[in-house]
Amino acid sequence: MGVKIADPLLMREINKYHVLETIRHHGQISRVEISERTLLSGTTVSAITGALIEEGLIQATHTQVNGESQRGRPRVLLGLVPDAAYVLGIKISEAMTTVTLVDFRGESVSSVQLPVRLARQPAEVIADLIEDAMDDCVNKADIDRKRIRGIGIGVPGLVDPRSGKSYSSSVFGEREVPITSLLEGRTGLPVKLEKPANLMALAESWFGYAQSERSFAVVALDQTASLGLWVEADLHRGASTLGPTFGHIKVGGAGVVCECGQRDCLNAYVSEAVIRRKAADAMGPDFLGSAAARADLKQALADAAVTGNPAASALLAELGEKLGVGISHIINLINPEKIIIALESAQLGEAMAPALRAAAEANSFRAHFATTELIFHTLDDQLWARGAAALMLRDIYSAPWTPAY
């Protein structure tokens, strides 16, 4: 069915949602303009904004002289109340754990980064770590803890948002970690879990390049390649609720065996471990030991490529080519309006882009390639963490017409 039975209360909720979304999107907006944009009558907009003010979600900020005429009663601009709610966004990865406190508008209030290398740690240890970081983050911001409404968290590896469990993640020692219930138990707050690529997708949809797209994809290249898919105005999770698999999609090639046992998986060409091995061969024995490569391998390769190292260029071009083949599958099957390739640095994008675009074009149907825009976006820890927060914010803004997930 897709849509709930309608009754007057739902009607009001739907319109309230539209008004709140309009305000969120525009930051500061007058009642008249809300009315124009939503097509709701002025009367209704007044009633709804009145209720929202009552609830403490929005407030009158200042008045604005109207458009051109400069005459008549000035419009009162309405905006979200920043501290109507706070949400914590957490990003865990092998090299860095980031905690960000986000206000009701989605703006970052404070942030804590832990440059701790995690690999196969006991879940309890990581939970301790996160708990401390959250405390720091909240203390720094000096806000009322009661206003924190929940936690969104992104964990690398296989993640099931429905059960809230993380499976065989490289950061955890255990194979299966009920990360949400672990954190819920410690904090008493609702916790939502997603895979990083889905958080990126959420972030792009709320704050980034995809604010009004019906369908787009985010390809993230971190330890492995992963994919977040946004279809029909929502994350696509598929039948398993695990979200799309991108790292194990087949990209052709020499039949290289992936660690999953299958052949020619994308990850068999682009995962961090594989790149490390190839870099050792191609760049000489000293490269891996260099400070730059130890800090960020791909970044070091990109720097080398930019400064004219042919081996580094060739390696990154191969990376781009394999990613491009994988992306061609997305273009052929889904043909989203945009595919956002999230990378750690702009140099990396420059080094990979030509080969990636060429491979994508060479392997996808022309009409589809022409309508899907490829965008390179420097991956930003803050944005990512804000995506995690948006995961929880979504619940507060919840679209009322679809039955609960």
Place this chain on the structure above:
Amino acid sequence: MGVKIADPLLMREINKYHVLETIRHHGQISRVEISERTLLSGTTVSAITGALIEEGLIQATHTQVNGESQRGRPRVLLGLVPDAAYVLGIKISEAMTTVTLVDFRGESVSSVQLPVRLARQPAEVIADLIEDAMDDCVNKADIDRKRIRGIGIGVPGLVDPRSGKSYSSSVFGEREVPITSLLEGRTGLPVKLEKPANLMALAESWFGYAQSERSFAVVALDQTASLGLWVEADLHRGASTLGPTFGHIKVGGAGVVCECGQRDCLNAYVSEAVIRRKAADAMGPDFLGSAAARADLKQALADAAVTGNPAASALLAELGEKLGVGISHIINLINPEKIIIALESAQLGEAMAPALRAAAEANSFRAHFATTELIFHTLDDQLWARGAAALMLRDIYSAPWTPAY
């Protein structure tokens, strides 16, 4: 946004839609049961069914003794009025053109099949052909022509539902044929165009194996391989509105060049032309000339395989394997609840299934493969044509909450 602003009229329309859908789905159903299933109050259901009866869309059929008790006032069963509307569904393919007249319930009323081989015919000739077939079909049924509300049509090749044009289809001589406006001009009826796989998807969703799925895919193997994708309760058309490309997805292999110029496209292994060439090599020179092979090549191969011909078995197994690889991409990226493989015969399914399943499993991520069900469905001209009709019926039943496409 995705959903319209709500007002009382929309509210009523939404609930009306739900009631009508419930009646359509159940065939015969009492007001009480509608109320239970939709969660609308009895009062509202009475009001809505009253209006629907007024409009002539539904009618009281007969009364039913209530559930167990056999006591009390019997329930009046409501059902769709079959001749509230009629729709024509047309399927054009190279070997056969089918026209089906479908009533408001989606039941086929009459059908005409033209076993005419079409290849690069002028559009006007085909339009003449179709017009005659439609006339025959309507005359056979002896209904009021004024009740025909529209035409849904499926044409092989590249098809743009938005512009209503067919591009480089094997049946048309011209590269670009504005098929909808051509037929609209001749009949004065609204015409909607889709690619066959999308019509199959629509048929499966309305009448077939996917009546309550949120997401599923239909893989059709006709002259070429094609794909219809159903995501979030609607056909997924993508940014180009052309729908997914399946025939040109890359499935690995020996680097065989496809007619599109790229390498290792699925079609380079499974299209009718390719199979014909391979069958000539593998089955000996007489095979292609045989009556069975001339009538239906793949069917002839399947028959041979079933009776123990190893060359035919091997050929079909290779077909299945390549399709399986293509399907693994669907599983990995979309992970729909079901993938329905529409084939021309059950024998063909038997001959290809093992290799197809094996290849799909070997190339897709385990958790995703486990949650996506593979179903073989014998492709049925009638069902296909009913799908074409459903394309138009959808408009009559139109879901009111989404803005017009």
Place this chain on the structure above:
DNA sequence: GTCTTTAATACGGGATGCGTAAAAAGTAGC
């Protein structure tokens, strides 16, 4: 023929959105 049971329909209450009219809140001009 009356009683019991269940289905379907009026009726009143509550909530919503819309259009119009009135009030509010500024600017422009003198």
Place this chain on the structure above:
DNA sequence: GCTACTTTTTACGCATCCCGTATTAAAGAC
């Protein structure tokens, strides 16, 4: 500084919708 004007915002009345309860309708049970 006051008045006229313009535009925003709110108040009021009306129409529509859904829901819960009471009432009527239509059967079988006795």
